[in-house]
Amino acid sequence: xxxxxxxxxxxxxxxxxxxxxxxxxxxxxxxxxxxxxxxxxxxxxxxxxxxxxxxxxxxxxxxxxxxxxxxxxxxxxxxxxxxxxxxxxxxxxxxxxxxxxxxxxxxxxxxxxxxxxxxxxxxxxxxxxxxxxxxxxxxxxxxxxxxxxxxxxxxxxxxxxxxxxxxxxxxxxxxxxxxxxxxxxxxxxxxxxxxxxxxxxxxxxxxxxxxxxxxxxxxxxxxxxxxxxxxxxxxxxxxxxxxxxxxxxxxxxxxxxxxxxxxxxxx
Amino acid sequence: xxxxxxxxxxxxxxxxxxxxxxxxxxxxxxxxxxxxxxxxxxxxxxxxxxxxxxxxxxxxxxxxxxxxxxxxxxxxxxxxxxxxxxxxxxxxxxxxxxxxxxxxxxxxxxxxxxxxxxxxxxxxxxxxxxxxxxxxxxxxxxxxxxxxxxxxxxxxxxxxxxxxxxxxxxxxxxxxxxxxxxxxxxxxxxxxxxxxxxxxxxxxxxxxxxxxxxxxxxxxxxxxxxxxxxxxxxxxxxxxxxxxxxxxxxxxxxxxxxxxxxxxxxxxxxxxxxxxxxxxxxxxxxxxxxxxxxxxxxxxxxxxxxxxxxxxxxxxxxxxxxxxxxxxxxxxxxxxxxxxxxxxxxxxxxxxxxxxxxxxxxxxxxxxxxxxxxxxxxxxxxxxxxxxxxxxxxxxxxxxxx
Numbered sequence: 200x201x202x203x204x205x206x207x208x209x210x211x212x213x214x215x216x217x218x219x220x221x222x223x224x225x226x227x228x229x230x231x232x233x234x235x236x237x238x239x240x241x242x243x244x245x246x247x248x249x250x251x252x253x254x255x256x257x258x259x260x261x262x263x264x265x266x267x268x269x270x271x272x273x274x275x276x277x278x279x280x281x282x283x284x285x286x287x288x289x290x291x292x293x294x295x296x297x298x299x300x301x302x303x304x305x306x307x308x309x310x311x312x313x314x315x316x317x318x319x320x321x322x323x324x325x326x327x328x329x330x331x332x333x334x335x336x337x338x339x340x341x342x343x344x345x346x347x348x349x350x351x352x353x354x355x356x357x358x359x360x361x362x363x364x365x366x367x368x369x370x371x372x373x374x375x376x377x378x379x380x381x382x383x384x385x386x387x388x389x390x391x392x393x394x395x396x397x398x399x400x401x402x403x404x405x406x407x408x409x410x411x412x413x414x415x416x417x418x419x420x421x422x423x424x425x426x427x428x429x430x431x432x433x434x435x436x437x438x439x440x441x442x443x444x445x446x447x448x449x450x451x452x453x454x455x456x457x458x459x460x461x462x463x464x465x466x
Numbered sequence: 467x468x469x470x471x472x473x474x475x476x477x478x479x480x481x482x483x484x485x486x487x488x489x490x491x492x493x494x495x496x497x498x499x500x501x502x503x504x505x506x507x508x509x510x511x512x513x514x515x516x517x518x519x520x521x522x523x524x525x526x527x528x529x530x531x532x533x534x535x536x537x538x539x540x541x542x543x544x545x546x547x548x549x550x551x552x553x554x555x556x557x558x559x560x561x562x563x564x565x566x567x568x569x570x571x572x573x574x575x576x577x578x579x580x581x582x583x584x585x586x587x588x589x590x591x592x593x594x595x596x597x598x599x600x601x602x603x604x605x606x607x608x609x610x611x612x613x614x615x616x617x618x619x620x621x622x623x624x625x626x627x628x629x630x631x632x633x634x635x636x637x638x639x640x641x642x643x644x645x646x647x648x649x650x651x652x653x654x655x656x657x658x659x660x661x662x663x664x665x666x667x668x669x670x671x672x673x674x675x676x677x678x679x680x681x682x683x684x685x686x687x688x689x690x691x692x693x694x695x696x697x698x699x700x701x702x703x704x705x706x707x708x709x710x711x712x713x714x715x716x717x718x719x720x721x722x723x724x725x726x727x728x729x730x731x732x733x734x735x736x737x738x739x740x741x742x743x744x745x746x747x748x749x750x751x752x753x754x755x756x757x758x759x760x761x762x763x764x765x766x767x768x769x770x771x772x773x774x775x776x777x778x779x780x781x782x783x784x785x786x787x788x789x790x791x792x793x794x795x796x797x798x799x800x801x802x803x804x805x806x807x808x809x810x811x812x813x814x815x816x817x818x819x820x821x822x823x824x825x826x827x828x829x830x831x832x833x834x835x836x837x838x839x840x841x842x843x844x845x846x847x848x849x850x851x852x853x854x855x856x857x858x859x860x861x862x863x864x865x866x867x868x
Contacts, residue, residue, distance in 0.1 A: 266847060266851070278854075278858065279851050279852075279854035279855040279858060280851060280855075281851065281852075281854075281855030281858075281859075282854075282855055282858040282859065282862075308848065317866065319859060319862045319866060320855060320858070320859035320862070321833075321859070323852075323855060323856075323859075324836075325848065325851070325852055327811075327838060327845075327848075
């Protein structure tokens with residue numbers, strides 16, 4: 200049996216996806232990036248292979264993507280995470296009737312990608328060098344509020360009052376704004392909902408820049424946060440397609456491409 | 467940066483050695499670029515250099531591309547202003563200037579964007595003699611044409627009081643012959659870039675046009691003519707400077723100026739090739755030639771003024787449909803796959819025109835990538851992702867079209 204792997208080395212997490220000859224997903228694995236990108240990426244790959252009982256030599260083609268893609272020299276090829284994300288979302292989106300717009304929020308950037316009906320990127324926009332509206336922003340906020348990242352979604356829906364307004368677009372300034380709101384006795388729930396809406400507004404603006412077409416797919420780690428999903432849906436005025444494993448869409452796209460490249464090269 | 471341009475690419479044209487060496491001497495070894503006689507610094511391509519040459523002075527363009535000077539310039543301008551203006555001010559305020567342009571007898575500052583307008587007083591504050599060459603905010607109207615002609619005539623008077631020379635039909639014709647020869651050499655180089663696969667990389671052409679800022683005009687022209695001869699030979703031999711399928715890029719927006727060539731270099735390192743540009747550090751500076759055919763010297767000056775106003779595609783003008791037309795025309799005639807639009811953060815006019823350019827290109831079926839950046843090297847990771855994704859999408863597009 201031949202297998203193909205996609206390895207997405209992101210700023211916060213390393214995601215691996217394994218597909219078979221038909222391009223069907225075999226397994227995925229997510230682990231923390233840490234500071235030793237290369238070592239952790241290799242370990243993540245080994246862990247997934249061991250879990251699935253796949254021998255290393257059976258992985259015939261591997262494509263690396265994400266910020267650390269150039270560091271992983273063992274890869275057969277590398278590709279930008281925008282292209283990989285488009286391929287992955289196009290494939291996963293088929294089950295939902297096809298997607299044309301992708302919103303991706305990662306550890307240190309957020310992107311909006313428009314794809315055509317074949318999954319090719321037709322336009323995209325990315326945040327500028329600033330962590331506003333990214334996963335890092337949520338990370339900092341959760342730490343300020345002394346709660347776990349995973350709890351953010353629950354807090355979002357439990358507020359008694361309306362979501363507060365977070366005006367600062369800069370992560371560092373927003374941090375002091377949050378502390379100020381806490382000092383004024385505001386509840387964590389309303390603050391969290393406010394943070395989610397502030398990220399949602401920025402993200403939707405980015406998506407409008409590339410042009411929003413149905414359906415809109417939302418992926419990346421922060422897509423696991425139900426509160427953020429709700430806020431983006433509100434701002435967007437339409438439903439989002441959130442896949443079962445939002446973190447691994449890009450790795451899956453790279454794996455599919457690895458499979459296609461392998462057959463293109465051998466035929 | 468220079469080593470990066472020379473050593474990280476194979477098969478650089480031998481005739482490029484002249485330019486690599488020129489930059490190495492001027493920027494790395496601090497060789498003096500001082501010239502005999504009166505030296506006039508310019509802060510924009512709107513200063514008619516034919517007049518400066520005719521009056522016996524030598525122009526030097528001061529627009530600077532260094533991050534180091536950008537940081538110094540932040541003392542004069544708000545932090546969010548354009549890197550180019552800040553870097554130019556930073557350079558002019560420094561004691562040990564790189565490149566060493568030497569003593570400037572006059573700086574001519576065309577009143578283009580707000581930032582350059584306000585930079586004028588700061589240059590005076592540094593002890594420079596500055597002449598504001600007044601430019602109208604529009605270019606189509608008769609009023610604008612007359613206003614600009616008067617400005618240019620005033621500029622002639624200013625030069626006259628500086629050099630003591632009188633402008634004559636003879637010295638103006640001679641000056642125009644010098645710049646025309648340089649422009650003709652540039653046009654030949656420009657036209658070689660139509661070839662597919664490419665004969666020369668964009669990073670080299672940007673370096674060539676950038677050298678025009680400060681090099682001796684005759685020496686520069688000869689070096690470009692040599693490069694052209696080599697490219698003609700390359701063409702005959704069937705040489706390729708880039709892969710056949712390399713996406714062909716048209717570069718527009720804020721000008722790449724050495725050492726800030728990060729974006730063109732990134733494009734070519736990622737497997738694209740810059741085949742044409744619409745920027746004031748290259749094509750816009752050298753493309754439009756003067757063919758003045760008037761009997762009287764005053765009429766010659768007026769025609770020359772027209773040449774500096776009418777065809778200019780700078781976004782400072784109220785109405786700038788010429789730029790849209792020019793971009794579509796360049797994209798089509800150079801078989802371009804995509805356009806990369808660079809705007810320096812704080813350069814509002816380029817930032818604002820981005821939308822209409824994107825819409826126009828989109829309608830013409832040409833993909834565009836908009837990148838807002840500045841002189842700092844810290845966004846390289848993000849830029850790499852964007853450029854690579856853009857080139858990948860262009861390649862897929864091409865494949866699907868077949």
